[in-house]
Amino acid sequence: MPTSSDDRNGPRSIPALLHRNASQFGGSAAYREKDLGIWQAWTWSQTEAEIQALSLGLINLGVNEGDFIAIIGRNRPYLYWSMVAAQAVGAIPVPLYQDAGADEMAYVLDHCGARFAIVADQEQVDKVIEVQEKLHQFEHMIYLDPRGLRKYDHSKLHQYAHVQDQGRAAKDELLPDLERRETKLAYDSSCVMLYTSGTTGKPKGVMLSNRNVIETARSSSDFDQLRDTDEVLAYLPMAWVGDFIFSIGQAYWTGFCVNCPESPDTMMTDLREIGPSYYFAPPRIFETQLTQVMIRMEDAGPFKKRIFDYFMAHARKVGSSILDGHSVALVDRLKYALGEFMVYGPLKNALGFSSVRVGYTAGEAIGPEIFDFYRSLGINLKQLYGQTEATVFITAQPDGEVRSDTVGVPCPGVELRIADNGEVFYRSPGVFVEYYKNAASTADTKDAEGWVATGDAGFIEEGTGHLRIIDRAKDVGKMASGALFAPKYAENKLKFFPNILEAVVFGSEREECTAFINIDLTAVGNWAERNNIAYASYQELTAHPQVMGTVQDHVEDVNVSLAEDAMLSGCQIHRFVILHKELDADDGELTRTRKVRRRIIEQKYGDIIKALYDGSPKISTTTEVTYEDGRKGSISATLEIRDAKVAPAGTQKVAAE
């Protein structure tokens, strides 16, 4: 295990950590990737050599210190090496979302002024070529997979392996330059630039320094006692700050192994094969896995189903308490051990969670049932709260203090403050340097003393000191009656139902709340199959009266639960509509990290919102859709609008107590 070093004599950059790891854990695996059906591994020493070859190749191509290098593709060791190689030569890596369209990429490439891009394959090469002419400073592109690219003009296009070969060939000549550049890397020099998805307006480039990344990696690794023998599966977008911290920051700090899936579709199989000990996933993934387990159990024989139900009931009763180390009767412990043998163990194995020591979920609120399901199986799933500007970590749940409705206590080194309007502010060593070329936004977000506005409204729970997040601060508003309006709060309650994929609640400055609902095709489709309901398309399924009925029940359940909360009972949903298409990042309705962009949705579906409020029972509408390849089309539909029963405020709570 690395000893924690203070910033005066410890490694002060990612390339420096790489050299330390190569000498300390030289022979142990740093990266694995499944290729041609077999897990290929690279040790830290091999990784060092590969990165050096690439760094020399980059110098050979003419990369200067301070250049930006865009990195586009799915999680692959080669692209992680690209990030570190870029840092080693004094350039700043800028990972981009690989599923972004050419226009979106053009904006980012232009904004950071990238001269170089390292991309995965033909698809990404094509996108960059498409926008290349608009980018004045753009020069060279390096690609990984040569397939389909043979006939392309190679004057400014290079194969990754060739760049490395040229680097190796010119080693004697260029090595002094590389070493000189590496020694110049300081604690406060730039480490990476990450573009935030931005629920409003254009993405902003968040500049993080080596100090941000290394300090955060150190304190968070200590917090969860991560060690060099840990295994992670890198499958979340490389452009997302979380992946950068887990797969580079913490991996280089502790020296653990980063495993890359064979392809995006094989993620679940690869997860099972690797059995990570440290795992991270947004709530969506946990939800999907739970749905799949439940669907499969529906197909199981009656005997197996009864065993499953029996032991799962027991796990719900005592599982979380055992995990938290609370006292549990011996009989229950023995029964739980039997359950582990019969049900929990095999189930965890099937899910790939057998060895998970620390698991995190973040990004969105997770449904209490889903959260408790995994915890009751003995999986140490916790929540954390963070953002790009904080280098992820703001709060996290310590072992033994895990609940589904809080996001935990401040991480080591983080100070929290709640402003008068309820907005959460923080200050930490992870606080970002600046928004690149955007001093105005930097000043808006970060004050002179280093306090950063999260944009989220929340409060610190008395007694436990845990932070609870209510909603985005700018989305929290008042209704016409003066009652508090917190759309996210109601939306999350709706989304906890497996049948509901996405919900958007309206009601700011209005008499009553209404909602858009997206159904979850997996869950509802499965239900339709079981009940012999035929449907030809997503759109047809959404309009099915029974689906409408089920969703109505869900909405009414949510209303009942909202009514219990005196503060938020005004957010009960009076009318709702099931949208005829899924909200999609390609249409700009969601961010790439699947957060709802309210303003855009309000503009785009103005006619439907109007119908929600004017009492009409139906609305005919036409919506523009964007396909993956950027072409546009449109779909028309007539949507039924339903009224939902509203529960009287406060009564439930009184009755319950």
Added chain:
Amino acid sequence: MKDTVGYTTADGRQIGGTVMEMKNITLRFGGVEAIKNISFDVHEGEIRAIIGPNGAGKSSMLNVISGFYHPQEGEVWYRGERRPTMKPYEVARQGIARTFQNIALFEGMSVLDNVMTGRLTHMHAGMFSQAMWWGKARDEEILNRQKVEEVIDFLEIQAIRKTPVGRLPYGLKKRVELARALAAEPQILLLDEPMAGMNVEEKEDMSRFILDVNDEFGTTIVLIEHDMGVVMDLSDRVVVMDYGKKIGDGTPDEVRSNQDVIDAYLGVQH
């Protein structure tokens, strides 16, 4: 008459000389003449399409090439030699692989095993060694598995490697069939309606794969396809058949403006 020089395509690819030539092929089933005196050639490295309305004799033509049918008249010339009457497996050993219009996979076997069967022509170990999985048999299997994995990677079907074929949707089955044919490392690949029954997206994927196979491995491809848009986009040269006769032969543009072809497709008053 044999063209040894080849030609350059519109998109700048260099096509080699003639690799296969069909000379005056006539195929009869009893009194029915499925193919009437047809001649055409296939150049090394090109994508050659055979099109025509239903019942024109396209699949029969492909079956003649693959050795499944033996024409009553005419000759098949392959690599400068006249091909004697051969069994389909002998043709396969010559480096000609195919896919079928109606998918012909082993439904109960996994994708991996199905694709492995495509390597059959490359396996030479004896039965005893195979049964013991020892020596030559094991070395061969490792080598063959490597090739198969390359194909699986190429066609992006890693996620279904261990899935029984019977559980796959139609579009994927078609892709597995292509994988099996590719696993044989053919010099000529015969595709019988590779895109029949597919939606637009699946067709686009399949077109991409066909072009990539041709580009990456230099495989000569002979394909039958109904979707005119696809054919005209993909192929370098097209043979048009109608009622067993050849009514057109040339580049997609030439064929498109050929009056006989237009008549055959749009119908004409006799």
